[in-house]
Amino acid sequence: MGNKIYYLDNNATTKTDPAVLEAMLPYFGEEYANPSGVYSFAQGAKKAIDDAREQAASFLNADPKEIVFTSGGTESDNMAIKGIAYANTDKGRHIITSKIEHHAILNTCKYLEKQGFEVTYLPVDKYGIVDPGELKKALRKDTVLVSIMYANNEIGTIQDISTLARVTKEAGAYFHTDAVQAAGKTALDVKELGIDMLSLSGHKFHGPKGTGLLYLRKGVRIHSFMQGGHHEFNRRAGTENVPGIAGIGKACAIAAAHLADNNDMKRIKALRDSLEKGILEKIPDVQVNGHPGKRVDNTLNVSVRHIEGEAMLIHMDFEGICASSGSACTSGSLEPSHVLLACGVDHETAHGSIRFSFSKYSSQEDVDKVMEVLPGITQKLRSMSPMWNERKKNR
Amino acid sequence: MALSYSPKVMDQFKKMTNNGRIEDADGIGKVGNPVCGDVMWIYIKVKDNIITECKFETFGCVAAIATSSLGTELVIGKTLEEALEVTDKRIIDLLGGLPKEKHHCSVLAEDGIRKAIEDYRSKQK
Ligand code: FES
Numbered sequence: 001m002g003n004k005i006y007y008l009d010n011n012a013t014t015k016t017d018p019a020v021l022e023a024m025l026p027y028f029g030e031e032y033a034n035p036s037g038v039y040s041f042a043q044g045a046k047k048a049i050d051d052a053r054e055q056a057a058s059f060l061n062a063d064p065k066e067i068v069f070t071s072g073g074t075e076s077d078n079m080a081i082k083g084i085a086y087a088n089t090d091k092g093r094h095i096i097t098s099k100i101e102h103h104a105i106l107n108t109c110k111y112l113e114k115q116g117f118e119v120t121y122l123p124v125d126k127y128g129i130v131d132p133g134e135l136k137k138a139l140r141k142d143t144v145l146v147s148i149m150y151a152n153n154e155i156g157t158i159q160d161i162s163t164l165a166r167v168t169k170e171a172g173a174y175f176h177t178d179a180v181q182a183a184g185k186t187a188l189d190v191k192e193l194g195i196d197m198l199s200l201s202g203h204k205f206h207g208p209k210g211t212g213l214l215y216l217r218k219g220v221r222i223h224s225f226m227q228g229g230h231h232e233f234n235r236r237a238g239t240e241n242v243p244g245i246a247g248i249g250k251a252c253a254i255a256a257a258h259l260a261d262n263n264d265m266k267r268i269k270a271l272r273d274s275l276e277k278g279i280l281e282k283i284p285d286v287q288v289n290g291h292p293g294k295r296v297d298n299t300l301n302v303s304v305r306h307i308e309g310e311a312m313l314i315h316m317d318f319e320g321i322c323a324s325s326g327s328a329c330t331s332g333s334l335e336p337s338h339v340l341l342a343c344g345v346d347h348e349t350a351h352g353s354i355r356f357s358f359s360k361y362s363s364q365e366d367v368d369k370v371m372e373v374l375p376g377i378t379q380k381l382r383s384m385s386p387m388w389n390e391r392k393k394n395r
Numbered sequence: 396m397a398l399s400y401s402p403k404v405m406d407q408f409k410k411m412t413n414n415g416r417i418e419d420a421d422g423i424g425k426v427g428n429p430v431c432g433d434v435m436w437i438y439i440k441v442k443d444n445i446i447t448e449c450k451f452e453t454f455g456c457v458a459a460i461a462t463s464s465l466g467t468e469l470v471i472g473k474t475l476e477e478a479l480e481v482t483d484k485r486i487i488d489l490l491g492g493l494p495k496e497k498h499h500c501s502v503l504a505e506d507g508i509r510k511a512i513e514d515y516r517s518k519q520k
Contacts, residue, residue, distance in 0.1 A: 386436045
């Protein structure tokens with residue numbers, strides 16, 4: 001160890017902000033009381049949760065009572081989808097989502113299909129955009145919920161959430177968005193968006209792992225799956241993760257301030273853009289995946305044709321670069337990225353996809369390092385790719 | 396998913412011997428992987444029943460590259476009969492094991508070598 005790390009995998013997780021860690025520490029130590037205690041010693045822990053709820057609410061322009069703290073984005077997604085599905089069976093059993101959702105949504109929907117619910121998976125265009133017209137067509141009388149992600153984790157594409165939410169509302173269904181990849185990258189205002197539910201994950205915006213929240217609009221009833229005490233306004237039983245909640249609250253406050261720091265937001269975008277430009281200039285036969293404009297500013301997904309992503313990642317890892325790939329070989333399931341396939345990217349091109357994702361801790365050095373080594377890596381791997389060599393021959 | 400490759404796999408991947416193509420090969424084995432869509436081509440030169448040269452081209456993961464590279468090393472200098480005894484199991488053992496979900500990659504190397512030999516033999520007839 002001790003080798004320098006060039007961390008460009010911030011859509012996987014982010015570095016915990018030191019101020020977040022500091023905000024958490026007292027609740028691992030002296031302030032260990034159960035916030036439900038009636039004695040004054042419990043007041044510190046209780047106040048930490050109240051403050052965090054305020055911070056989270058103000059980050060989303062919500063009411064503090066509309067925030068439910070969870071263990072992460074996955075739990076928030078499960079809570080929203082199953083919670084609405086089971087609370088509204090009298091109305092119907094139809095759910096609409098998209099083909100490019102995170103597995104926390106897709107697999108929850110698949111589970112519900114086995115339980116007798118019906119799910120429509122909306123297609124996307126080549127940029128990964130869901131067409132509100134398609135949604136309109138898919139909505140039915142018995143549709144109870146529409147869940148469309150705000151920004152995609154792999155390609156960064158941003159959906160037109162307010163329009164999708166409006167179309168949904170007109171049809172009388174609830175609207176949920178998984179905004180895990182949008183938090184800290186773009187301002188989120190639940191009122192302006194006109195949505196009913198929104199999921200966040202703490203560790204994706206410099207908060208602690210194992211923390212998340214669900215924004216649940218006042219008046220929206222969900223079925224609860226965690227039976228126990230009266231925590232989180234009866235919506236999620238279990239003694240609160242006080243340090244974690246203090247941490248995600250602080251992360252919300254820091255993210256809000258950072259979003260207002262135009263210079264740094266621009267700096268991050270410029271880093272991403274310069275890497276994109278560099279790769280397109282220095283490496284032939286590369287395509288950028290995702291929408292060129294409607295895309296979170298920190299994400300770059302490129303396919304280097306005729307080579308495979310894992311081999312590229314490992315070569316970059318030798319140099320200390322952390323990135324990720326949608327290649328079948330890295331997926332464990334040996335299926336290429338469902339997101340890229342939904343965008344109409346062919347298997348081979350999906351194979352050669354790599355994702356670089358930036359954060360406020362990224363610097364020009366990271367970009368320079370990638371540009372220093374990636375062209376050589378791709379050349380080396382292409383020199384032994386049968387497809388690449390055939391292609392060259394046929395020119 | 397964090398990948399847990401053995402140090403030997405990493406070494407083989409890093410040093411990567413025998414990659415490239417042999418333009419005037421005596422036999423070529425082209426195999427594809429139905430599991431994840433990878434492709435491996437093995438080229439051999441044969442003289443007096445002995446493999447004098449062997450190269451590979453692989454579009455695939457670290458395991459596929461490492462196993463094809465080691466596979467080519469193992470067959471150079473061998474008779475065709477000996478080369479046919481290079482199994483995926485043997486390659487995996489020599490590499491100090493492969494993650495289970497990567498075993499199918501080593502099968503490519505074995506198949507590629509066998510196909511290249513078959514190709515050579517069919518041309519001799
Ligand atoms: S070649 Fe795809 S997993 Fe090994």
